[in-house]
Amino acid sequence: MDFQWLKSYMPGSLYGRAILILLLPVISVLLVVSVVFVQRHFDGVTSQMTTSVSREVRLMLESGLPPEELATSQMAQTLLIQVERVAPEAVPQEDSWQWYDFTGPIVVRELRRFVPRLLSVQLPDDDFVRMYFLYDDGPVQMSLDRRRVSASNPHQLLVNMVVFATLMTMIAYVYLRNQLRPITRLARAAEAFGKGRRVDYRPAGAVEVKAAGQAFVEMRDRIERQIEQRTLMLSGVSHDLRTPLTRLKLGLSMIDADERVDMERDVEDMERLITEFLDFARGAKQGEMEKVDPGVLVTQIVQDAARAGNAVELIRIDGQGPSRDGVMLRRDAVRRAVENLINNAVRYGNTAEVSVQMQPDAIVICVEDDGPGIPEDQRDEALKPFSRLDKSRNQNLGSGVGLGLAIAADIARNHGGAIVLGESERLGGLRAEFQITP
Template sequence: MKLPRRLEPRLMQRLIKRSLPTSLFGRSLLIIILPVALMQIAVTWIFFDAHWQTVTSRLSDGLAGEVAWAVESYQDDPTPATLTRIADRAEESLNLSIALQPGRDLPQGRRTNAFAVVDRSLERALAQRLDAPFWFDTTRYPAYVDIRVKVDEGVIRILAPRDRAFATQGHIFVLWMAMATVLLTAIAILFIRNQTRTIERLAAAADAFGRGIDAPAFKPSGAREVRQAAQAFLAMKSRIQRHIDQRTALLASVSHDLRTPLTRLKLELALAEPGPRTGEMKRDLAEMEHMIDEYLAFARGEGGEVVETVTLKTLIEEVSEGAIRAGAVVSVAADPELQARVRPNALKRALSNLVMNAAAHGEKVEVSASRRPSGGIEISVDDDGPGIPQEQYEDAFKAFNRLDAARNQNAKGVGLGLAIARDVARSHGGDIILDRSRLGGLRAVVRLPG
């Protein structure tokens, strides 16, 4: 199937984007290494094309002329004395070894040189200078080139030094270019890695702060721009922490001021004459106290708690006791060895909201904890209640939102249970998702990083 012309550039762009590295380290390295590599390739190509091949061609032409002189001189007077005179002169003046192999023929095959340009240059030069059939081999001997020419008496064999046939220093140039490329690459990797490491530290510190974990060892370092970003992060962190401290102090004061009149009212009702109106007022006060607790918990967010390593099964069993006392049938399935680094009270409050919510809307509750194959920990809370329509899953997490049409049995709720639970999960770097339970009701899945 042939793609339309307008889709081909888009497909090519997508393929290029997918093939490019995604990390800053990889992209920076590509920006530095790619021009260097292209420059080295261009320089090497220019060297071979403009210098090495030219020198090799001239050397091959010179050697071919000397071979042609020796063969033609022998053919003018094909006697042993002439051959001896030519061989002595060639060895003394030209550093060539010449010998006659009577009655022999030229070899049929020839091994190919790794540098094909060497064979092509020498073959072209010999073909231009010689009329007789010839054969040569540039690979048989490390320091010599074997050239053989057919004459009437047999074959004249000529051994010439390799540097008489082609430039032998080309590989040294290539080696130096390769070593320079490796050295430059190593230096680039070292410097780029030092720069990206500071960015990784900044990202780790920001992520830890977002999950409520302090990173006191973090200090601005690296390039000027990275240090500016780190200093801006530390200033932002200080302002946010100051705001949290002020809000916590304000909430503590509000909590104290609200609980004082509530306590007086509860005391007056306890001393009042029992009656229907007294009981209703007590229930109103209990509901008001529960609402204040939820409002304060939602605003406070358990942000100042220290992160600890806890055993999840023990924590879940402690949370489930409240639902069991409320009359629900709760079963817990978790590996006794499964642990996680969390803020215990915050996670306990989030799970308590989920479990109590499940117990309020169903008779059977199942809580399980396991490690995900892709990494991280998953805690599931299932109930057999009426459930929630799928299109209302996200609405259930909105603060003060009560889905009365589906789950309106909890008269004391103010619509903050799921909002608090998701806030706690996200402050740990995870999240909460809702789904249909295999028990027929709602499933709430808490996902935490491992």
């Protein structure tokens, strides 16, 4: 059996499912209890009571007394049955009872079974049973207390059940909410950490949830320690390398030889690499979150890049998105990421086009170029640190380290997003999207 189709009917949220789990048994128990109880108990009791009342009514009918005498007879007084004549037009044709009166039909059924000459039975309310009989000289009405034929107010059982079930469900819901809250809080903390934010979180709740929370806290601490160590190590090494490099440069400037120029270029390359390592090590943690208008920021970046002599253009800014007055992001980090993408575009292609899309829950900064692009199966590779594709192609394009895309991806992840590489439809080269969900 495949229950997959059931899934689409299940509520997705934890609350929804918990409510379902809570309500389903309650409602089923209510239904079963009411059906069984009403069927067995009320049915049985009512028909027993009605049968014995029927016998009393028959006794009266079979006494042979005319209605007037019957009404005042000892028998009527003892059996507590009122007898009176009624006008023929006042006799209802049909049996009737109230819609909520579910023992009514049973009463009528039993009376009809045992009492002869019955015209109709009326159960107008909770208080009386009225029966109409045909005597030779006109119809007669006999009435008796309703409580003699059925247990009183049987629908109150249901009313009580519904009221208490609702009350209990409400109480259960309050408890449940308190149990679920630690889970949603844990989910929120984990989500924030994934986006590079640290929110206050203290493990709480049921033992299992608390254990999961504790595990999360330990994991978060370890990851943070590792990042810190990586930063320390990389920046330590890079920093320490700087001093001997500076000495080397000084030494080189004293030499008077042809190779000097080449060697100096090598040293400069090394210095540049070290700077990039340092940047990478500092990672996406650069800067604090602040309110920034992405449109304005990208406009500035593109202007700066163009001023530096690159063929780059901002072609459009789309959408109102998360309001013009800005979203929370690390300005310098985002600037770096977009600059890296633009640098790649103008390095591997000739011209670059930048566009910004502001959607309600995401910001996409797209950089397209007219270069060779990256084949689909190498895009993941390109995003990794120190990876440079197609070495022969890159050689005469200056020596990159292979960190540009990795740094940009790091920054995007830190803003709850990612770098998505694709093919540019407009220019034919690479289309690099910097997507974030602030």
